[in-house]
Amino acid sequence: MEDTKHVLIIGGGFAGLSCAKKLANRPGVRVTLIDKENHHLFQPLLYQVATAALSAPDIARSLRQLMSRAANVTVLMDTITGIDTEKSQVSSPIRTYDYDYLVVAAGAQTSYFGKDEWAAHTLGLKSLDDAFKVRRCVFGALERAELTDDPEERKRLMTIAIVGGGPTGVELAGAYSDLARRALKTNFRRLDINSLRVILIQSGDRILKPFDPDQSKYTQERLEHLGVEIVLGHRVTGVERHTLTFDEREPIHAETLIWAAGVGASPLTRMLGVDTDRGGRVKTNPDLTAPGMSNVYLAGDVTAHTDAKGQQVPGLAPAATQMGEYIGDRIVDLTSAPGEHPSAPFIFKDKGIMAIIGKNAAVVKMGSMKLRGYLAWMTWLFIHLLFLIGFRSKLSVLLQWAWAYVKDKPGARVFTAKQ
Amino acid sequence: MEDTKHVLIIGGGFAGLSCAKKLANRPGVRVTLIDKENHHLFQPLLYQVATAALSAPDIARSLRQLMSRAANVTVLMDTITGIDTEKSQVSSPIRTYDYDYLVVAAGAQTSYFGKDEWAAHTLGLKSLDDAFKVRRCVFGALERAELTDDPEERKRLMTIAIVGGGPTGVELAGAYSDLARRALKTNFRRLDINSLRVILIQSGDRILKPFDPDQSKYTQERLEHLGVEIVLGHRVTGVERHTLTFDEREPIHAETLIWAAGVGASPLTRMLGVDTDRGGRVKTNPDLTAPGMSNVYLAGDVTAHTDAKGQQVPGLAPAATQMGEYIGDRIVDLTSAPGEHPSAPFIFKDKGIMAIIGKNAAVVKMGSMKLRGYLAWMTWLFIHLLFLIGFRSKLSVLLQWAWAYVKDKPGARVFTAKQ
Numbered sequence: 001m002e003d004t005k006h007v008l009i010i011g012g013g014f015a016g017l018s019c020a021k022k023l024a025n026r027p028g029v030r031v032t033l034i035d036k037e038n039h040h041l042f043q044p045l046l047y048q049v050a051t052a053a054l055s056a057p058d059i060a061r062s063l064r065q066l067m068s069r070a071a072n073v074t075v076l077m078d079t080i081t082g083i084d085t086e087k088s089q090v091s092s093p094i095r096t097y098d099y100d101y102l103v104v105a106a107g108a109q110t111s112y113f114g115k116d117e118w119a120a121h122t123l124g125l126k127s128l129d130d131a132f133k134v135r136r137c138v139f140g141a142l143e144r145a146e147l148t149d150d151p152e153e154r155k156r157l158m159t160i161a162i163v164g165g166g167p168t169g170v171e172l173a174g175a176y177s178d179l180a181r182r183a184l185k186t187n188f189r190r191l192d193i194n195s196l197r198v199i200l201i202q203s204g205d206r207i208l209k210p211f212d213p214d215q216s217k218y219t220q221e222r223l224e225h226l227g228v229e230i231v232l233g234h235r236v237t238g239v240e241r242h243t244l245t246f247d248e249r250e251p252i253h254a255e256t257l258i259w260a261a262g263v264g265a266s267p268l269t270r271m272l273g274v275d276t277d278r279g280g281r282v283k284t285n286p287d288l289t290a291p292g293m294s295n296v297y298l299a300g301d302v303t304a305h306t307d308a309k310g311q312q313v314p315g316l317a318p319a320a321t322q323m324g325e326y327i328g329d330r331i332v333d334l335t336s337a338p339g340e341h342p343s344a345p346f347i348f349k350d351k352g353i354m355a356i357i358g359k360n361a362a363v364v365k366m367g368s369m370k371l372r373g374y375l376a377w378m379t380w381l382f383i384h385l386l387f388l389i390g391f392r393s394k395l396s397v398l399l400q401w402a403w404a405y406v407k408d409k410p411g412a413r414v415f416t417a418k419q
Numbered sequence: 420m421e422d423t424k425h426v427l428i429i430g431g432g433f434a435g436l437s438c439a440k441k442l443a444n445r446p447g448v449r450v451t452l453i454d455k456e457n458h459h460l461f462q463p464l465l466y467q468v469a470t471a472a473l474s475a476p477d478i479a480r481s482l483r484q485l486m487s488r489a490a491n492v493t494v495l496m497d498t499i500t501g502i503d504t505e506k507s508q509v510s511s512p513i514r515t516y517d518y519d520y521l522v523v524a525a526g527a528q529t530s531y532f533g534k535d536e537w538a539a540h541t542l543g544l545k546s547l548d549d550a551f552k553v554r555r556c557v558f559g560a561l562e563r564a565e566l567t568d569d570p571e572e573r574k575r576l577m578t579i580a581i582v583g584g585g586p587t588g589v590e591l592a593g594a595y596s597d598l599a600r601r602a603l604k605t606n607f608r609r610l611d612i613n614s615l616r617v618i619l620i621q622s623g624d625r626i627l628k629p630f631d632p633d634q635s636k637y638t639q640e641r642l643e644h645l646g647v648e649i650v651l652g653h654r655v656t657g658v659e660r661h662t663l664t665f666d667e668r669e670p671i672h673a674e675t676l677i678w679a680a681g682v683g684a685s686p687l688t689r690m691l692g693v694d695t696d697r698g699g700r701v702k703t704n705p706d707l708t709a710p711g712m713s714n715v716y717l718a719g720d721v722t723a724h725t726d727a728k729g730q731q732v733p734g735l736a737p738a739a740t741q742m743g744e745y746i747g748d749r750i751v752d753l754t755s756a757p758g759e760h761p762s763a764p765f766i767f768k769d770k771g772i773m774a775i776i777g778k779n780a781a782v783v784k785m786g787s788m789k790l791r792g793y794l795a796w797m798t799w800l801f802i803h804l805l806f807l808i809g810f811r812s813k814l815s816v817l818l819q820w821a822w823a824y825v826k827d828k829p830g831a832r833v834f835t836a837k838q
Binding site: 038054056057062064065068069073074075076077078094096139143144146148149170184186188189190321 | 466474475476481483488492493494495496497515558562565566567603605606607608609827
């Protein structure tokens with residue numbers, strides 16, 4: 001086994017996991033997959049954990065279990081804090097790891113554009129822990145609103161402000177609005193659940209920027225129909241406890257402040273000693289290696305990649321998966337036979353984008369095809385159910401989810417009181 | 420509505436919930452159901468959340484949702500900290516509540532027999548939060564055991580000590596042993612999962628004291644067959660970080676220390692101004708009122724009740740449910756028609772006790788009937804599935820659970836890294 005190459009993958013998201021799967025049980029390769037959590041997370045549905053429509057096991061799965069049949073893959077839960085490409089080593093506070101090939105797939109984190117102090121007063125939505133915190137905040141606020149006799153306090157408790165009009169912000173806003181109008185409508189005796197305010201704030205002139213303007217407009221109308229207040233063209237300039245401030249607008253007071261306005265790459269990219277963009281993303285070579293390195297690959301949200309066809313690869317799950325698979329195949333090629341291996345560059349296969357807008361509506365953009373409304377929603381539902389296959393028994397998720405949507409009783413809406 | 424009576428129920432466990440259900444939509448009565456959590460918890464399966472076989476929504480359900488069709492029931496999430504029976508008031512740090520009838524069903528909490536400082540180093544198992552902490556501790560320890568090169572540290576990380584040989588201790592021990600031998604057996608590459616030690620400590624001379632001695636013996640043999648180490652006849656005399664000490668025995672070092680040795684009544688019973696036993700439980704009148712009071716009832720784990728047939732009512736879910744139902748019926752009688760209402764005393768209908776011992780075995784005692792082994796396990800499974808009906812869609816739970824048992828892939832085994 002002397003010529004077995006060690007592939008070290010940092011991150012068990014879509015990119016890292018798909019790479020590890022390509023390398024599973026391949027001769028000549030052993031893989032160490034390191035993540036700071038013990039689970040792979042189906043990020044596109046994370047907002048549904050925040051709104052208590054889905055529970056953790058529906059969208060998260062043990063990385064060990066996913067790799068249990070891959071005898072050449074070792075899964076470790078560790079937090080990588082250093083990369084030394086000269087020595088071909090990465091390190092955590094506990095251990096140092098050598099590698100022959102390094103795959104940096106450490107993903108994105110919430111970014112406050114340099115205002116890191118805002119993190120103390122807002123909730124991000126990147127991890128299961130984040131989602132549980134959001135859930136706890138929103139549902140806990142409703143409980144306290146039911147208890148209080150102070151109308152000002154109740155108003156604040158009954159307000160959810162979401163900064164960022166991208167898909168996450170839109171999906172959250174729609175889901176909270178649905179929750180009040182449907183699932184919770186018979187739950188409270190003292191407070192009027194219809195007075196729940198959901199405010200979506202977008203600094204630009206339209207929400208869902210990656211979509212076409214008419215789709216943005218449709219989404220805005222649809223959200224407003226659901227009761228969501230949309231604030232366009234105002235950039236948040238200050239964040240205090242329960243308060244967002246603006247330069248040319250009244251402050252917004254809300255118990256729950258969700259920050260869905262920006263993501264940046266994992267800080268690990270800064271340790272590679274290569275140029276990064278403002279968000280910490282690396283402009284990778286056509287074969288997804290880091291500039292000037294032949295054995296260090298990057299995949300997913302840590303990259304700002306323009307592929308050989310000139311497509312800017314988006315920070316979405318399908319792109320991350322394709323990048324991870326490409327790198328896995330590439331390493332198989334490089335290690336399975338000696339000699340030269342000219343690389344075909346990575347080409348992104350764009351399968352479109354979609355966002356759900358509460359129950360029964362969505363927008364979908366696939367190439368020149370655009371869908372909206374119920375048909376788009378069915379498309380969204382179908383594709384996300386397909387994704388969920390393999391997470392739990394397909395049938396069970398399908399039944400539970402279908403049941404919840406039919407009965408307007410999504411999930412258990414349970415939260416725990418303590419941190 | 421001037422003669423509408425206000426029934427205040429403290430606690431949304433089996434006792435409080437069954438009482439509220441009896442009073443739901445009854446004329447002449449309005450109910451306030453107060454719990455410090457927002458959910459009712461199916462406690463008998465809580466250990467399965469700790470072992471990651473079930474997830475929160477499987478065994479917990481929003482009290483609001485459970486009461487959503489009961490227009491006369493207001494659910495509040497608040498922590499009652501004072502009872503004034505003279506003024507017929509209870510209070511929390513936020514509010515004061517008046518009542519005509521008070522039902523104290525505040526349940527039990529982990530008791531350290533006066534050694535409250537032991538709580539800092541051990542994990543209890545009474546709430547969902549407790550169960551998540553246990554899960555995080557056990558699975559986190561395995562992750563660190565996979566990382567470490569220190570054999571002493573690994574040994575400690577791979578040891579789970581459970582204090583208390585009652586049903587909870589037995590069920591946990593069996594479940595962790597199963598987990599290592601079945602679900603996790605292909606999950607680790609570096610550590611030997613079979614070296615996971617599960618130690619069950621019981622100060623008395625046998626485990627499962629409420630069962631017959633031959634059932635205790637069977638359970639012990641069965642657990643030992645599963646690899647569980649059982650320590651009998653030694654009382655824990657000291658608890659330090661990761662260590663249990665004894666008077667006449669070597670200390671036990673374990674990363675995970677679970678305290679399942681004792682429960683005491685909620686401290687609220689001490690505020691009633693009546694005598695309580697050592698565990699804080701109240702010896703209630705034949706109609707479950709508190710001594711000397713006609714409008715204060717107690718139900719469930721806050722009572723030490725001997726019924727009119729001389730039966731000591733056990734601290735189990737069926738007993739709590741029956742008490743709650745009895746009190747609900749009693750209040751309906753008292754409020755629905757004027758005049759005298761002689762009370763038939765509460766009589767406990769004993770339906771038996773059972774404990775599961777890992778996969779495929781259990782012990783059941785129903786009156787003079789005793790079962791053990793596979794048939795007892797099937798009985799346990801059937802009865803607990805019946806209980807779970809109504810929590811989620813019956814079919815969905817059945818499928819998921821059956822699937823998990825068949826495939827040895829229980830749950831998602833996901834935990835979150837932060838507190």
